[in-house]
Amino acid sequence: ETGVTQTPRHLVMGMTNKKSLKCEQHLGHNAMYWYKQSAKKPLELMFVYNFKEQTENNSVPSRFSPECPNSSHLFLHLHTLQPEDSALYLCASSHSQGAGGRDTQYFGPGTRLTVL
C-alpha cells in the first residue's frame, strides 16, 4: 500500500471506552501529524512528531495521548472521551517539520470517530 493509511476508518465508542487510532505512512517521511477536522471549522493541529520526537502539542486534553514508535507509525490513544470529541481525525506526514507548513503534507483518509 502507498501513501498514508489510517485504521479504523470508522469508530464508535462510549465515553468510558479506551481505543486507539493507527496511522502508517509509506512515503519515507520524518514528520507525522494528528489533526481534528470538525464541520465548518479550520483543521485543528493536535500533535506533531519529527524524527519520532513530539515537537508540538496544541493544548490538547490529556484524554488524547499520542505515540510515535518510529517514523512510519503514529498512534492516537483515546480514553474517557466526550461527545464533543466526535470528529474526523486525520493523520498526515511530510518530509520533515523543519520547513513548517511549506513542506507538503500528505493526508490519510481519516478516522470518523463518534463518541456516544
Next chain:
Amino acid sequence: QQQVKQSPQSLIVQKGGISIINCAYENTAFDYFPWYQQFPGKGPALLIAIRPDVSEKKEGRFTISFNKSAKQFSLHIMDSQPGDSATYFCAASYSNYQLIWGAGTKLIIKP
C-alpha cells in the same frame, strides 16, 4: 492575528463557470499560501501554492491570485467541472511555523 478567514462557506457553480474562493489574513509574516482540495472520504491534498513575491500562479484550470497590500488571496477554478466538486481549504504559514487553516469551502459543480 493567526487566523485565516475563508469565504464563502459553500458555493454552487454551473458546469463551465468560474469558481472563486477567497481568503484573508492579518499576519504580514505569512509567506506561504497553499490550497488543499478534499474529496469526500479522502484527506486533503495539496492543489496549488503561492509565495507573496508573485501576484498570480496558474496550474491548468486552477489559479491563485495574491494581493499583498489587501492581505487577501483567492482560488479561481476556470471551466469548472463536476469532478471539481470538493471542499477547498486555504492555509498560510511562515518560517517553520505550522499551517494556519481556513474553515473550508464546499464547492458543488452542477452539470
